[in-house]
Amino acid sequence: MPTPARVRADACPGVFAPHDAADGPLARVRLPGGAVSAAQLRALADCAEACGDGDLHLTSRGNVQLRGVTRPGLAARLTDAGLLPSPSHERVRNVLASPLSGVRGGLADVRGLARDLDAVLCATPELASLPGRFLFAFDDGRGDVAGEGADVCWRATGSSEGTLLLAGGDTGRPVTRADAVAVLAEVALEFLRVRGSAWRVAELDDPAWRGTPVPRLPADIPAGLIESGGGFAAVVKPRFGQLSAAQARALAGFGPALVTPWKSVVLPDVPADVFERLGFGGAELGTSACIGRPGCAKSRADVRADAVFRPGLRVHFSGCERRCGKPSQSHVDVVAEAGGYRIDGRWVPLDEMEGKL
Structure with a gap:
């Protein structure tokens, strides 16, 4: 049954429209697909110290929040780091992707799809008016991010084939991997044309925006070392999804990272002694x-x-x-x-x- 449409204004926080929390302005930085380079992770750590409370707060959409942002300069720092490619679109760059894709498991490699969709989003002026809660996802077939309530999701059924999901329901519409980015962008544009006051696909009355519910699968990734193609990856799970600036810099020392929707961080290429060198990993799982x-x-x-x-x-x-x-x-x-x-x-x-x- 559709959820009643929202009547109040969309107050989803961003960098230019922070949330006024009790501990000061809260700014949310979108990381499409959770991807963040080592240089960007260091820049976020610098931002946390220079502008906020000194910590990075991971979110359930694979993004990062900065709390207590009472000092100026955040937007300029993020822009210099390549984390704000389009100020007009900054709150709509909500994209999930299977974080272990290309590391272990999955039917298709979805790496790069979130980045490509982000480029299309930022290049399409109309999509800047998407609600801040509208969510895209690319699932590599293992069913992890397909269960995270995305409004529109491409889920792999093979190495180059997939299907379109709307609000967690499988529409049965086949979509190739090569067409996935274009189709998700087209669906988002169509949503804008029919949305009325709805913020999410699940709030639309039209049964054409429904699909067969997909069973929710266990998706969280345990902290620890993962064998990957003769090498290792690591999943780091900080307590309450909160990283100090020093911890973020330590992670950056091992190259690019992926922030997951489960408030953990995947390091795709690490030495076997990564946790000894980090000195933390997250013991309070769950x-x-x-x-x-x-x-x-x-x-x-x-x-x-x-x-x-x-x-x-x-x-x-x-x-x-x-x-x-x-x-x-x-x-x-x-x-x-x-x-x-x-x-x-x-x-x-x-x-x-x-x-x-």
């Missing part, structure tokens, strides 16, 4: 949280301080009912209330949290 207090005025608690970690258990701590940053996969839902938390709908006092998860 636990995520919104920013909480003091960063968000709507939060009822400092959820990151209260978070309880259980290996192998996916849990998301939220400071309020908005549940910002919650994973799309099945998880234990923990929401702050006065004096405690509601765990999957059951209220638990704060001092009993440890034994209830």
